[in-house]
Structure formats: structure tokens, C-alpha cells
Amino acid sequence: MKAVVFHEFGGTDVLRVEDLPDPEPGPDEVLIDITASALNHLDVDVREGVSRFPVEPPFVLGVEVVGRIAALGEGVEGWQVGDRVMPLLMDTCGECRFCRTGRESLCTAAGFISFVTSGGYAERLACSARRLLRIPDGLSDEAAAALQIAFGTAWHMLFTRGRLQFGETVMINSVGSGIGSAAVQLARHAGATVIGNASSDEKLARASELGMDHGINHARQDVVAEVMRLTDDRGVDLVFEHVGGELFQKGLDSLAKDGRLVICGGHSGEVVPFDIIPFFRMQRQIIGSFVYNRVEVESCLELASQGKITPLVHETFPLANAREAM
Numbered sequence: 001m002k003a004v005v006f007h008e009f010g011g012t013d014v015l016r017v018e019d020l021p022d023p024e025p026g027p028d029e030v031l032i033d034i035t036a037s038a039l040n041h042l043d044v045d046v047r048e049g050v051s052r053f054p055v056e057p058p059f060v061l062g063v064e065v066v067g068r069i070a071a072l073g074e075g076v077e078g079w080q081v082g083d084r085v086m087p088l089l090m091d092t093c094g095e096c097r098f099c100r101t102g103r104e105s106l107c108t109a110a111g112f113i114s115f116v117t118s119g120g121y122a123e124r125l126a127c128s129a130r131r132l133l134r135i136p137d138g139l140s141d142e143a144a145a146a147l148q149i150a151f152g153t154a155w156h157m158l159f160t161r162g163r164l165q166f167g168e169t170v171m172i173n174s175v176g177s178g179i180g181s182a183a184v185q186l187a188r189h190a191g192a193t194v195i196g197n198a199s200s201d202e203k204l205a206r207a208s209e210l211g212m213d214h215g216i217n218h219a220r221q222d223v224v225a226e227v228m229r230l231t232d233d234r235g236v237d238l239v240f241e242h243v244g245g246e247l248f249q250k251g252l253d254s255l256a257k258d259g260r261l262v263i264c265g266g267h268s269g270e271v272v273p274f275d276i277i278p279f280f281r282m283q284r285q286i287i288g289s290f291v292y293n294r295v296e297v298e299s300c301l302e303l304a305s306q307g308k309i310t311p312l313v314h315e316t317f318p319l320a321n322a323r324e325a326m
Contacts, residue, residue: 001019001020001021001022001023001122001123001124002017002018002019002020002122002123002319002320003017003018003019003020003060003121003122003123004016004017004018004060004061004062004121004122004319004322005017005018005020005058005059005060006047006057006058006059006061007057007058008057009047009048009049009057010047010048010049011047011048012047012322012323012326013323014047015047015322015323015326017319017320017322020060020122022124023124023125023126024126025071025072025073025076025126026073026074026126027073027074027075028073028074028075028076028128028129028130029073029076029126029127029128029129030069030070030071030072030073030076030079030085030126030127030129030132031069031070031071031072031073031124031125031126032065032067032068032069032070032085032087032124032125032126032127033067033068033069033070033123033124034065034066034067034120034122034123034124034125035066035067035068035141036065036066036067036141036142036144036145036316037062037064037065037066037119037120037121037145038064038120038145038146038148038149039325039326040063040064040149040178041178041267042063042149043061043062043063043119043121043326044326046059046061047061047326059119060119060120060121060122061119061120061121061322062119062120062121062122063089063119063120063149064086064089064120064145064146064148064149065086065087065119065120065125065145066084066085066086066135066141066142066144066145067084067085067086067125067141068082068083068084068085069081069082069083069085070124072129073126073129076129078129079129079132083134084134084135084141085132085133085134085135086132086133086135086144086145086148087125087127087128087131087132087133088104088131088132088133088148088294088297089148089149089152089291090104090105090107090110090131090291091110091127091128091131092104092107092109092110092131093107093108093109093110094130096108096109102293102294102295103293104293104294105156105290105291105292105293106290120145121319121322122319123319133294133297133298133301135301136301136302136304136305137305138305138306138307139301139304139305142313142316143304143310143311143313144301144304144311146178146311146312146313147297147300147301147304147311148297148300149178149179149291150178150179150181150182150311151182151185151186151297151300151304151309151311152291152292152296152297152300153179153182153264153289153291153292154179154182154183154186154240155186155292155296155297155299155300156289156291156292156293156296157183157240157242157262157264157289158170158183158186158187158190158238158240158262159186159190159296160289160292160293160296161262161287161288161289162238162240162260162262162287162289163238163260164187164190164192164237164238165190165192165237166190166191166192167191167192167193168192168193168237168238169192169193169194169195169231169236169237169238170183170187170192170193170194170195170236170237170238170239170240171195171196171197171227171236171238171239171240171251171254172184172187172194172195172196172197172207172212172240173197173239173240173241173242173243173247173250173251174197174198174199174242174243174247175196175197175198175203175204175207175212175215176196176198176199176200176202176203176204176206176207177242178312179242179264180196180198180207180240180242181206181207181210181312182309182311183240184196184207184210184211184212185210185211185309185310186300186309187211187240188210188211188212189303189308189309192238193213193214194211194212194213194214195212195213195214195215195216195227195230195236196212196214196215196216197215197216197217197218197223197247198215198216198217198218199217199218199219200217200219201215201217204216204217210310214230218247218250223247223250223254224250224253224254227254228254231256234256235254235255235256235257235259236254236255236256236259237255237256237259237260238259238260238261238262239251239252239254239255239259239260239261239262240262241261241262241263241264242263242264242265242266243265243266243267243268244263244265244266244267244268244270244272245266245268245272246268247268248261248263248266248272248274249272249273249274249275252274252275252278252279252284252286253275253278255282255284256282257282257283257284258282258283258284258285259282259284259285260284260285260286260287261284261285261286261287262287262288262289263286263287263288263289264288264289264290
């Protein structure tokens with residue numbers, strides 16, 4: 001099979017299209033003919049060697065995969081050749097106390113798809129059948145491939161960890177990003193008021209088209225002052241934070257009393273100071289969030305198939321053009 005491989009960390013020039021042996025499904029595994037694989041920021045981090053995951057070249061990227069089952073390994077039940085599927089990002093044990101209660105994101109033995117086997121930038125993939133999700137009718141392969149990480153992570157942050165309720169106000173940092181765009185749609189669908197910030201008016205305009213109520217250009221506006229103006233000096237109930245750096249503190253300062261800041265990343269600064277005094281006096285909360293659970297992705301797939309949310313696909317590329325895509 002054809003696959004995009006890198007043998008050393010670096011820029012896009014390290015990517016090579018190579019011929020690799022076709023994978024064979026083992027017991028309780030399926031073989032998937034891949035039809036679409038999304039480009040995620042995680043793929044870029046892995047290629048550059050800054051992901052903090054134990055990745056060693058040679059390596060095949062691609063953490064978001066959609067395809068059709070081509071073969072069933074011994075013992076696989078409930079699936080048929082031709083079924084349209086996506087593997088969950090995390091390979092969970094199914095046995096720990098978290099997996100048994102539907103909280104797979106906390107699994108004590110979880111591994112990522114690309115970090116335990118070949119990834120999605122290839123023609124085929126063998127993986128455990130227990131990781132599979134069925135793609136509903138009415139959703140294209142490309143849209144399904146663009147859904148899992150952005151919408152699954154956003155759902156987990158907003159509702160499972162952030163406990164966003166109907167009628168509350170949420171501020172989404174870096175609203176023009178993939179996960180930010182997903183969060184806008186989910187928050188609006190849940191009946192929340194959405195404030196977003198971004199570095200350009202163009203990004204804010206796109207977010208407004210997705211349902212954002214108020215936009216703040218953090219390159220030229222005071223985020224905290226604008227939030228207080230928009231909320232009559234109350235602040236927001238929830239801050240959706242995945243950026244780090246300066247926006248982390250601005251998010252904290254934008255919270256109402258008893259407000260929550262939920263965070264899942266820090267590409268703009270992983271180590272940040274914050275002012276402790278107003279944090280505890282206002283009884284604010286900082287909540288960590290990591291990936292998502294199966295039921296959350298299933299819910300997003302259903303909403304997308306009904307046209308209630310829309311995974312964004314800006315452009316598609318053939319496998320051979322992976323360098324250009326990245």
C-alpha cells in the first residue's frame with residue numbers, strides 16, 4: 001500500500017510517499033480501506049517532534065481516519081465488510097473503572113491510533129474492532145474525518161467538563177480555529193450566548209456565520225473590557241480555553257463569580273502565571289479537559305448527519321500531496 005512516511009523529525013520536506021506492506025487484521029481487528037483522513041494540528045506537532053508523545057521515526061501520520069471495512073479478523077462480531085466506519089482516536093482498555101463507566105478519556109491504559117500502529121495517511125489500516133464508530137448516512141467521508149477531534153473535544157470541554165447550560169454565556173478563545181469553530185456550533189445549538197475572540201476580523205466574520213453572537217479582535221481590543229461591556233460587568237459563565245499564553249489570564253479575568261475556565265491546550269504558552277487573589281476571591285474554577293468519550297463523538301455524528309452542526313472542510317488533497325496539505 002501507499003503511505004506517507006517520515007524518517008526524521010522536521011518540516012514538510014521530511015514526508016515521503018512509500019510502498020509499505022498491507023496490514024493484516026489480527027484477532028478482534030478489522031482492516032479498513034481508508035477513504036479520508038483529516039489534517040490535525042497534532043499531526044504537525046508529531047512530525048516536528050514537539051508532541052510530548054513517545055514517537056520514533058519511521059512513522060505514518062494521520063490520527064483522524066474514515067473508511068470502509070475490507071476484512072474482518074477472527075472473532076469480530078457486529079460488523080460487516082463494506083461498513084463505513086471511523087476508529088476512535090484512543091485505544092482504550094475497556095476494563096478499567098473509567099472505561100466501565102463510559103469515561104474512556106481517563107482510561108489508565110489508553111494509547112493513540114497513530115502511536116500504536118500505522119496512521120491514516122495511508123491506503124489501509126488495521127485496528128481493534130472495539131474502537132469503531134459507525135458513520136451515519138447523510139454525512140460524507142470528508143466531513144466525518146473532520147469531525148472527531150474538533151467536535152469531540154469541544155463537546156467534552158463544553159458539556160462534560162465545563163457543564164455549559166442553556167442561557168449561559170461562553171467565551172471561546174481563538175474562535176477561528178478548528179476546535180473553536182466546533183465549539184461555536186455546539187454552544188449555539190445548546191442555547192448559550194457565544195462571545196468569541198480571534199486575531200483578525202476575517203476570522204471573527206467566519207465565526208459569526210457559524211452562530212457567534214459577539215466577536216472581539218484580541219489584536220486591537222481589550223478582551224476583558226469588551227467582555228465586561230457585553231455582559232454588563234458580570235463576566236462570562238464559561239471560558240473555552242485551548243491557547244495558553246496571554247489569553248489564559250485574559251480568560252480568567254473575564255469570568256463571572258463562580259465562573260469556570262476549561263482548558264485543553266497551550267500552543268501559545270504551556271507555562272503561564274496567573275493572579276491568585278481574584279481567582280479565589282471570585283471562587284472561579286480551572287478545569288482540565290483531555291480528548292473525549294465515545295458517546296460524545298456518537299452524539300456529534302448524529303447532529304452532523306441531521307445538519308445541525310457542520311464539520312468544516314476547506315480543501316481536499318490526494319495522499320501523494322500530503323506535503324502541500326501540511
